[in-house]
Amino acid sequence: MISIFPGLLNGAVITLQLLVTSMFFGLIIGLIFAILRINKNPIINKFAYGYSYFFRGTPLLVQLYLIYYGLANIEFLRNSFFWVIIKEPYWCAIIAFSLNTGAYTSEILRSAFQTIKKGYIEAAQSLGVTKKITFYRIQLPIAIKQSLPAYGNEIILILKGTSLASVITIMDLMGEARKVNVLTFKPFEAFITAGIIYLFITFIIHNIIKYLEKKYRFQT
């Protein structure tokens, strides 16, 4: 029982790496697409909507397989510089998770942008604040504060999503648990221990978000 612990902890480190990296890229993608979504140009708007519709409407596993198995099938990608990235399952997983969470994050941020009271923007305009500064100093901070609770849920969803990396040969927490199961034929020990570690990580994320929510509470 104790002997399986170091392996699982090594896996947990990989899981956390996957989580943090895809959260980082996902936030950037999400922010870009949220801004595109509130753009008034219908083509840009539709493009951003299509992106989020595709990634929210299909299972993460399909996206992962499309990137891991599918992209390797395209001849010119294989001959190009991108092959260095795409041939690694680790980076494929990060691309898939980032694109997936980017879609969800863009929806969260978009709804936060749209619920900002018009009065704030009008007040800024009447004070002669430029559009750029209004966006960076007023809209963005309010949107981020308002979307914290929803984003906390999204982080937990990504954490659960990273377990799919084990399907494409990455030895994350789930992969290590599968290895233990195969080697020892003790499914309950392997998966329940992994489950406890996952729950522990979820618990920590939940509390960090709760703390941030309290600290940056936005009064309307």
Next chain:
Amino acid sequence: MELLSFGDTGWGDELFFATLMTIAVSIAAMAIGFIFALIFTPLKLSKNKTLNVIGNCYTTIIRGVPELLVIYLLFFGGTGAAMYVASIFGYDGYIEINAFITGALAIGIISGAYSTEVFRGAILSIDKGQFEASKVLGIKKYIQFYKIILPQMLRLSIPNLSNVWQITLKDTSLISVTGLVEIMRQSYIAAGSTRDPLFFYSVAAVLYLMLTFLSMKLINKLEIKYSKGY
């Protein structure tokens, strides 16, 4: 397009039946989830501390643990547990539990946790006066639940249940790891034997998009139908 033709040469009919399988597993899982939700919602709302903790443990653990883990636990653990139970009754052979049943049960447990939260929220948003009024009128507790609370709860939870349905539908793709031939597994097989993963996984993505789109349309209709008069 040849690859998608029906019959022996194409994968059209296989993918069609795989889609039906995905729908069947999703519906079965959703139904199992409802049963779990109807058991655990009263526990979560109960004033008894112990029952409350049991209800909260269920939703917290299931929603905090990867879906894949629940599936593996039931798939690998379920066989062992079934064989252990059978050995008590004197049967020592190998028992293999049907992939459909394990898959539907695993996804059902997960969707049950989400449904529980939805039902809980719906019941909490029903006006307190209704409970009091039915008490004053001397309506029995279970009649109050079936005739007053349940219909309102279902109506209020349709929008959120549609989210749960979407999650359930997408989660069924994970059952492919246990070998049940649904959309994902069938595309995996097709991609393997034709060496064209890009095409078949794109087809799988389109099939899932179609399913989510159609079910959205259907649920919207239901929502309009049941919100008449409000």
